[in-house]
Structures are given as C-alpha cells and as structure tokens.
Amino acid sequence: MNFGFSDEHDAIRDTLARMLSDHATLAVAHDCLEAADGFDSATWTALADGGWLGLAIAEDYGGAAMGAIELAIVAEEIGRSLAAIPFGPVLGLAIPAIQDLGTQSQRENLLPRIAEGRMIVTVALAEDGGSAPERVSAKVLQDRLSGRKSPVSFASDASFAIVAALDEGGTARLYLADLSDPSVSISALDAIDRTRPTSEIVFHDTPVELLPGSDPAAIRTLLDGAAVLAAFEQIGLAERALFLTRDYACERQAFGRQIGSFQAVKHRLADMFAKIELARSNAFFGAWALASGDERLSEAAAVARLAALDAVQFTTEESVQLHGGIGFTWAADPHLFLRRGWQLKAELGLADLWRERLLCNLADGQRAAN
Amino acid sequence: MNFGFSDEHDAIRDTLARMLSDHATLAVAHDCLEAADGFDSATWTALADGGWLGLAIAEDYGGAAMGAIELAIVAEEIGRSLAAIPFGPVLGLAIPAIQDLGTQSQRENLLPRIAEGRMIVTVALAEDGGSAPERVSAKVLQDRLSGRKSPVSFASDASFAIVAALDEGGTARLYLADLSDPSVSISALDAIDRTRPTSEIVFHDTPVELLPGSDPAAIRTLLDGAAVLAAFEQIGLAERALFLTRDYACERQAFGRQIGSFQAVKHRLADMFAKIELARSNAFFGAWALASGDERLSEAAAVARLAALDAVQFTTEESVQLHGGIGFTWAADPHLFLRRGWQLKAELGLADLWRERLLCNLADGQRAAN
C-alpha cells in the first residue's frame, strides 16, 4: 500500500503551482469578478502552452497520456489558484467523455484542439431537476436535439458542448453539439461566482452527433470521475482559504495579542484543517479508484464529494467570519473562495444527490428507485 | 404583553426548590440509579404532602386548581432536581387526561388519590411504532383490551394506566386499565436511565373503562400539553447541568489557570446557555398557549419540544466532555443528566415526530398523511 504522492508527483505540482502563481493571482480573480465575461483566457493559454490541458489525453491526440493521479494534482493546484478557467467542464468531463465514449473521428477532431487551447468544449448535463441521467428531458430525434439545459458553465466561451439528452428510445445519452449553430441560443445567468460564466442554453432542432459509448451508466461513471477531480479542486480551494485566514490570524491584533492566539480562532482553524484533511483522505481513495478502474469508484466518488462539500462550505464561511469586518467587504479576498465554493457545489450536484448515490450503492436497492 | 413570571410565581418556585433540595439530592439520584426500582417514593410523598401533586387538579377533587404556568414552574424545578419521580406521566399526562377527558366518577375516584400521593396512574401510549395516535395497534373489544404497550414509565409503581387503544371502529381512544388485574403482565426493560423504571405491558382481554372525551385529536392535544411541560423539565435539567459544569470550570485548574478562562471551555458554556435560553423562550410561548387555550398550542408545543431536545442533548453531552476524565466516571454527576435527558426524549417522542407535527400544521396538509 502506498497512499501518498511520489517525488515525481511533487515535481509536477511544484511546476504547475509556479506557473499558476505567475498568471492566476487573486488580483486577477478580483478583476474577473468585475469583468463582463469572467473567463481568464491568459491562464488557459498558458496551461495549454505548458501541455497541462492535454495531460490526460492519449499521445495519439497530442496529449501526455498521464493518469488520474496526475490529473488530481492539477485539479488541486487549479482549485488553489482560484483561476477563472473551465477545468472541471473540460478536463473533468468533456475530455474523458470524448476520449472514452466518443468515436475515432470525434477524438481526432476535438482532442488535439482542446489540448492546444484552441477550442473549449463544455458540458451541458443539468436541467432544472438536476444533473443525474434520470433527470434529463432534452430529446434527440433523427440526430436533432431540442431542449433546455441549465446551468452550463463557460458556454459563452465554448465552441462545442457535450449534451445529455434522451435518444429515441428514451435512454439518456451524450451528444456533441456545435454551439455556433443558429439553432442554439445561449443566455447568461447571474451566478454567485461571476468568474464562472454561467448560461442557459436552448437547443431547437440542433444537429448533433452521438457519443456512441454513452449510456446512463457511462454518464454516471463520468460524473463519478469528475466528482473525484472536483474534490481535489475543492480541497485546493479550501486549503488556500484556510492558509489565508491563518495568515490573517497571525497578523491581526486585538486586546494586545495576535487573534490566532485566542482559542475561538485557533480551534476553528483546527476544525477547518481537520475537515480538509478528512476530505483529502477520501479524495485520495477516489483518485486511486479512478486511476485503477476499481469497482468501488462510485462509492469513493460519493464520499470524496460529500467530505469536500462539507470542508469547502465550513472553511469558506468561517474564513469570512474570522476576517472580521474586513471579511465581508468586496475588496477582501475571502468572498472569492466562498463564491467559487458554491459554483463547484452547483456544477456537479449537491450533497443530497451524492448521498443517494452512496446509499443506493451500499443498500443495493433497498429502496425502489423513484 | 407580559412574557415573564410574576413575584407570586417566583415565590412558588422558591418554596418548591427548597423542598426538593432537601429531598432529591444528587446523592439520592445516584442511589436510585443503583436501586432495583429507581422510584424515589420519599420525594413523591413530600410533594403530595406539600400539595404539589394536586396543583392543577380542580378544587372539587382536592386540588389547588392552578394553571399551566404554575405547573410549568413545577416542571422546571423537578427537572432541575433530577428527582426520580413520574412527574411527566402523572402530572403531564394522566391528570389532564382524567380531568379533561374522563367521566365524573373517574375524576372522583382517581384525582383525590393521585393528589394525596396514595396512587400513581401512569400512561401507556407508545408502541413499537411510536407514541402518535396513528401508530396505535392495541385494540378494545367489548370493553376488553388486548395489545402490547412499550415503553411505559413507572408501570411497576402504578395502580392504573391510561392506555391508548383502538375502539371497535378503529379510532384511537384512551382507556383506564387496572394494572393489578391478572390479565396484565408487566416486564421490566433496561432503560438508559435506570432511575426511571421502564416496562413493557402486555394486556390480554383486560377489562378497561373508556375516557369518553378521548379521540385522536384530544390525544394529540394531550401530548402537546405534556410536551410543553416536558420542555420546562428539560430546561431545568439542562440548566443545572450547565451550572454544574460552570462550577467545575471555575474550580478545575490546568496550565496554571482555571479551565473556564480558556475560550474552548467558556464559549462552549456560552453555547449551552444560548440553546437553553432559546428553548426557554419557546417553552414560555408554549406555556402561554397551554394556559390560554390558544389555537397555536400545537405549533408552540412542537417548537418548544424541538428546542428543548436540542438544548438537553448538547448541554448534557458537552457537560460530560468539559468535566474531562472525571466526566465519564460513574461516580461523577454529569451522566445522571445525560441519562435523564434521553429518557425525557424517549417518553414523548423524538424530534422527527415533532417536526412533522409542526410542518403538518404549517404546511396545512401540503403532504398527504402516510
């Protein structure tokens, strides 16, 4: 058993962290929050140039053919950087969907361009009822898609979207849609994290291509993998919020002492740490299950997700609190983490969804599906 | 508006508190915990002699004809005393059931004897499925009761029980059963609070008498009133556990200081206090609604119960914790409060039951009854 990272892993992490700290500073995050389109294209390009976007893409399609462990490291560092980029939609979902479920020609067409940063492919899974396959109501008839998908992250910056929709037999599948088609209308939504452009997309007889490997089980597995990577992103985010708060607690004085010397502050920071490390342990198991193709992936993903959601919400809310008056000003940093935390929560579904995923696995259908 | 106690109320409280502190010491509670039958008959007799058992009984039947506010004060002081006596079953449930729902002859036969402490009448509402009227499965056919009721508090010390059972039309009603009848078998259960003798009763064609005013609505109202009084009992209990812990925190030294000067201890005690006062505010409204016959009684009872359950569990668990190693020894006092807290929780049903009572009232049947 070996439940930690190797020296090579640490080197990957250090290289990426240096690159990100050059580009994706918190000042940039503040700027993105004020911008019309929050997307930080400079960081995205830098990631492409460094070969990071193709990390898990096969060599045949211009990638580095690395595995889930390496991708998890990237996720954590991107979460930590707060970079306003579509890591989850593209690297967590679109790339594995195309690579594992797409056709040869889809792979050839899309993966090299994604890796080079020349094209963004996002995913449109969710509808009002949630993001699980059984909540899909968009429909494809004779290769044409109609329906309403919302929320979709980075739709305004993407060329294509991979869309969950019902086939003619009523089975949820994934389809590739060209977002520049005139039958597609994209309207912006007001997300709590405006560094994460979020839209509703309406498809009206839009020509689409099936990802032939996709079916409800494959979609669920895809979501499981994305949840594991998102957990690392969330852990990176939460840990930085913790350290930011720790630094503030060491600097800020009250009653003649650093506030971090008060147990009310110190013990809350310890609780944040404990929740983050618990989430990290679950995420490690998830990464291993994802990398090794272990059958326990869906359980592992669920517990990783649940622990990460808890760690992020507690840490970011209490980070605002422990910053005192400064904490609830717009100009301060803590709310950036709070907002991103909510967005990462919404994108792959809330705790109730993942609790059901866990229990339905464990209780083995003790409860009839609704 | 007047949302506090009067000077007369304070005088009642002081008199009772003095009497209880003479009889129901924590040493007696420890003894009751070790005894075969935990009932503290000495304190019960002293309460009868002082006229406390008949406080809310009409003058015609030997009582003092006082109201719910005065009874709430008694409940709080009895909770605080940790006396091993059937306050809730007798004063919270049996007396109002007989007085409000019974016949003239039932009142005449039972109430004076209860007030004088010569007889205990307990209640047997719960079955495996819970204590609500719709969970009753015991049945009465031609004035004879058959079924299994459990748990029943103080059955071993009681002469009669008021039992919830279905009448021939399948409606839940209350019946008076003589527990000395040979058709009744009582077997002891192992409760977490052994100062609260707890039994299962099996009735087999036991002759019973209907309380003619009883029907499901009346049973629910009876439970509402009992929950309000229990909330006061719980508040008294929790407050004493808090003060006990406060005193320990002022006395115990570590690292050269009283441990109560550490925020980890001080702030937890403050949280206990806040939960108890929140519960008290809800209980006040409940007492007012009970005393004034306000239609909001069932909402008031539900929120009083929910807040009291939360306050007791948090306070008693953390009281054990803040006592350090001493806290989890048998010889120390904190576990007495922890145990009694559980018993008061079980006797009238857990939070899920009262949440439903609250929501079904507020949502006005937005959800079909199960």
Place this chain on the structure above:
Amino acid sequence: MDFSDSPEEAAFRAKARDWLDATATRRNGSEKAQDHFMARDADEVARARDWQARKADAGWAGLTWPRAFGGRDATPIEQVIWNQEEGRYAVPPNVFLIGIGLVGPTVMIHGTEDQKTRFLPRALTGEDIWCQLFSEPAAGSDLAGIRTRARREDDEWVISGQKVWTSGAHYSTHGILLARTDPQVPKHKGMTMFLVDMSDPAIETRPIRQISGSSSFNEVFIDNLRVPDSARLGGVSEGWKVALTTLMNERFSISVGRASGGARAEELIDLATRVERNGRPAIEDDEVRARIADFIARQRGLEFTSYRVMTSLSRGQAPGEEGSIGKLLLGKLRQEMGAFGMDLAGTSAGISAKVGDDVARWRNEYLTAPGNRIAGGSDEIQRTIIGERILGLPPEIRVDKDVAFSEL
C-alpha cells in the same frame, strides 16, 4: 405570563393606528416592510426627514425619551407596538435610529445644558441625522484600541484618524466620535468623546462595498478636523465611560428595534413546494422537512426571546441574560437559512434567474448574514460576554490592561 396586549397596550396601539391611518398609506400585500435604517438616495433622506417631522409634530418621535426632552416617556413595549404598527405602512427608512436611539440618550446623560439644547430637539425633528464614529480598521472587537488622535491646541481640539463601518455617514449631518487624547495611559483610560459636524471639509466619507454588492457602510477619513472644546461630550479622558452609555443604548435599541426583517423560515416551505429534489417536490423530502422545522423552531425562539427582553425592560430591569443570545444566534441562523434556500435550487444553487427570484433573494440573505455575525460585536465576542458577564467565568488573560497605549 401573557402574550396579548394589556388593556393599556391595546389603547396605545389603537391610538397609534388611528394616527397612522390618518397620516400614512398602508403597504399593499406585495410591498415589503421597510426593514432597514439606511437611505438609498437623497430623495429617500428627504422623505425620511419629512416623515420624521410629522411624527415629531404629533408626538410620535423619540417615544421612549422623557417628556422633558420632547419625548413621550413611552415604555419599551409601547415602542415595539409603535414599530409593529408603523411597519404596516409604506414609510421611508428610519435614518434617525442612531440619533434618537443612541446619541440622544448619551447626550442626556453626559452632555452640557448647551449640548442638550442644541442637539436634542433637532435630532427629534429629523433636522439632524447622526452617525456613530467608533470602530476603526485596527479597533473592531477591541474598540478600546482606537488610534484616531485628538490633540488639544489652545481651546480647540485637532482630530485626525480613520473610522470605519460607519452607517449612513455620507448623508449624516453630525457624528459622535471617539478619539484618543492620551496615549501615555492604559488604553481604556485615554479616550474622549466628541460631537462633530459631518459637513466639515476635514471629513471625507467613502462607501465600502460589501460582499452582497451593496454599500451600507462607509470609511470616514478625518484629517486635522478642528473642533472647539464645547464639542467635547463628557470629561477629558472619560470617553470610554461615555461610549459604554452609547453601546448600552445600542443594545437596547437593537432589542426593541423593528424586527430584523430578514426572511422568515416559513417561506422555505413555500419554496420547497415549488422545486424538486431527486424527482419529487422538495417539500416531500424528509431531510428538507427536518431542516425547515429546525429553522422555524430557532427563529420562533429568537422572536419569543425578544418578547422576554421587552418584558424585562418594561419592568425596569436591564435587558438581561436572555437578550444576549439573540445577537449571538441570529447571524448564523440567517446564514444557514440563506445557504439552505440556495441549496433548494439544486444544481442551480447560487444561480439566479431560475426558480423565480428565490435564489437571488436567499443568496442576498446568505451574503448579508455574515454582517450580522460581526457587526455590533462578533459571535466570538458575544460568547465571551455571555461566559464572563452572565455565567461568571474567569476573564481572559489580558496582556494590555495596565500598559500605556503607546507601549502596546
């Protein structure tokens, strides 16, 4: 114990209602109650002044002030009854809360005759609007750590420094300002209080944008403001004592102030009926039901607690033990309810333009609630206050008690 109006209270209520009916317009059902104390623009300030003048004219301003100062000598419960009744009408925000609730009582106790004559009537009629210049960037929870300096020059004081979290500073005419006049003594002993004119060009006001996006507080920069000695409120070096009077009245003012106006937990039932969770109406989900029921129990508890506080006040007792928990519990409750309201939108959590306006509404609740957990004494400070003042626990070890401020 009685939850209903006493006959006297009912009479007061009827009288208030009569006057309001004759003078103001009822809110219609959809219009929200006026629940804040900040004007959004100059027009709203003007309308607030106009309304205050009419109230003062009819004897409904400064209800709890003594009659000697133009008040009505009303009980705290009468103040609450007034607030309830006024809340039913479409009235402008009460920007006079600080002037009437905090500054007035402080001036009555610590002011000179001249100060009482100059300031009290104009506060009552709404001619003057007051703000509170206490907190500073480095003195929040530890208010006695203020650094704004007031130096004596002949018969004037020269004040420089920076204040922060000042509500309404940009439209206030006057401010009550705490400054350090002697840094050579321990921190609590070297402060003095002043009453200053906000229109002085030496005072600059800048709004602070909060995480909710709105700006209800200001930074106030004071650069060599010169005031005469007659602007001093209370003795030299007695500023802390004067400040405690203001803070006590702030607590009272919050206790009997108009109810928080935040969202009601019951509204979550309605939202949960309209959205789905796991393919069913969310209101059918037992966890949703459990959360909502617990929110309701907590919110009711806070509401009933405020009645206990009023009862104490009406009996002439200090707003005691029970009052301190409201401040501690409200912010966290609002934060949790806001989060839960967003959660109910599922994958649209935090994303508005879905499910009507609900997400935006609960999101705003969520993003303003952190202010409740900090402003007026953080949750952490409240716990220490409860622990020490109510439960009698030993105090924190203080390293700054007997040290000259300049040495800290």
Place this chain on the structure above:
Amino acid sequence: MDFSDSPEEAAFRAKARDWLDATATRRNGSEKAQDHFMARDADEVARARDWQARKADAGWAGLTWPRAFGGRDATPIEQVIWNQEEGRYAVPPNVFLIGIGLVGPTVMIHGTEDQKTRFLPRALTGEDIWCQLFSEPAAGSDLAGIRTRARREDDEWVISGQKVWTSGAHYSTHGILLARTDPQVPKHKGMTMFLVDMSDPAIETRPIRQISGSSSFNEVFIDNLRVPDSARLGGVSEGWKVALTTLMNERFSISVGRASGGARAEELIDLATRVERNGRPAIEDDEVRARIADFIARQRGLEFTSYRVMTSLSRGQAPGEEGSIGKLLLGKLRQEMGAFGMDLAGTSAGISAKVGDDVARWRNEYLTAPGNRIAGGSDEIQRTIIGERILGLPPEIRVDKDVAFSEL
C-alpha cells in the same frame, strides 16, 4: 498512489497468514473481532500470555522492534498487515500493547544496558505486563502538573502520590511512572521517570467504573514506595523528555494499532431497514439516509487517513499532519453514531430489550465514545496542537511556564 499490497507486502501477509492458520483458530462469522487491549479476568490474562509466548517464539512479537532487541524490524505497514490478519482469528486481547508499543521503545532510547537486558526480553515474551502511570487527578490535559513526589533517601527513592486512568494496572506486573523530584523549578523541569514493580505492597489499585458501566481504568495509590536508583529511567529531572518519547510512541501505536473496532456506519443501514419511522421503514426516510451517508463519508475519511499515516511512517517520515485529525474526529463521530443508533429506536431510544440488541449496542457505543474524546488528549487539546504545531498559530499565553511548581 496504490491502495493494494505491494509484492513485498503481499508476501509478508501470506507468511503471517500461514503461521496463523497453523497456530490459531479462525473466528466464526458471529464472533466479534478482538478489539480491545484489556483482559477481563485472570484466565484471559493467562491465555494472552500464552499466545504472546508463542508469537515471540516464532518471531511475530514486537514486530517493529529492531532485531537486536528480538524484534523483526518490520515496517509500520507490516505491523498493520499483521494486525489485520491476526484480527481474523480468535485470539486473546493484546495486553502487551503498552509494554511493547510504549515502554519498550522508551527503554531502548533512555534505558541503561542493565534495564534493557532486564526488561525488554520479558516484555516481548509476555512474562511482564506493563502499565503507564502518568495521569493524575489534577494532571490530565496538563500532564506536567503531576504531584506524585519522589524523594531521594540515600540510594533509594521514596515515591508517594496518586495516579489515575491507568489501563490494566490490576494485572500489570510493572509500571512506567512519572514523578516530581524537584518542586522548586518550573513544572516541566522537575520530573523524573521510574520503572516500578506493581506487586509492591506500597501500590494499591482500584478500578474506576465508567459511565458505560464497565471498568477498564484504575486509580493507583502509591504510599511510600521505595525503589533503588537503578529503577530510574533517564536522568534526574529529565522525566519530561523521557515522557515525550513514550507519548510519541503512544501516538504511533494508536496510529498503527488494530482499527478501532467500534461500530461501522454501514450497520446503521441494516438497523434502519428493520425499524420504522413515521410509519415507514426508517431507511426510506430521507433524513435518516442523509445522516447515515454523512456518517459513512466521515468514517471512510478516518479510515483512509490512517492509510496516509502508515504511508508516511513507511517512508520514515514522522506521523504528520494527517494523523492528528483522526484522534480529534473519532470520538465525536462515535458519539453521534451511537446517539443516532439509539434515535432509530424512536420512543424506545435508549431502552433495550427492543429491536433485538441494537439499542444496547449503540447505547454502549454512545456511552464509551466520551472516553475517546478525552483519553490521550482531549478534543480541545488536539485542536490546540493542530493550531499551533501544524498551522503555526501563536501559542496560548502561559502563566505557568517560568514559575517554580511549588509557587503555582
């Protein structure tokens, strides 16, 4: 990152399993794993000694000890693998944990040659059983506050005082005892460690009944116990340094010890399937589902955290950051699961002889969990350790650091 056995690990596991298969009896399904380290009676002590002797004989005792002292020089992960495998068999409780895990390593570092020769082999073979005489009634979280005095008289030490929370004291043959030898210096500086014979009549042991009803700890009264100077472990006044070695090994020992053996969160699914809530199987209640899922996520997290600790240990790194959270989170999790297990019985919550033995089982979990939150450093102490040692926050203000113990 790999969750499976490496080839070396798999080989070790096979070897262990072979020996165990040949020597011990597999537990049958219904028999619970041996999850505690305390013998219930003299018979169990005898069986434990017998089993330990056989293990020592075959080289399976003191796995992580150096070969020089009769150990196997095994990695921490090999120790865990052994524990997992041994756990499948019906073996007596490991009453040697303190001797082999804590005292042995401390003697190896601080002991004289004579002490090593006398004590290490007998600890390994199970002839000696050790207990740890550290905590005192007035020195729990603040261990350096111990008052047990050791006074030098010629070449002997005379020890008097009271120890508490001593596991297994009543059947232990030896104890490692921390005593104050110089009260005139600050508290951390005046202590010395001793190795004492528990059969000395100057030592009296009394069991402490816990709130769960069982008695796994003792009070130990020491009344003028005389020991030679050769019983001293480490230098005079160097007791704190020696104690830190023991405590570090205690942490290690807990980290790689047999898994807690407490209830599994998954068992709540089974219980919830058999009981009703609001007229339906409780497992269909969404709040029940939510609570159970969260328990599972937390319990898995603790389990996986222990693998991270082992990985660190295997790499020769100190059991670092990740290890400290297990101690903090386990007790509260067990307490909450215990309470929830009882809650599932509804109105029979806390009352046994209903729903099979489940209530009694979860009740026992609930009543033993508070021990996890205190023993070996309370939750509160753990938070301070995490805050200061891991997060680098400023230390508590210490009023007792530089003061002679006698002046405190």
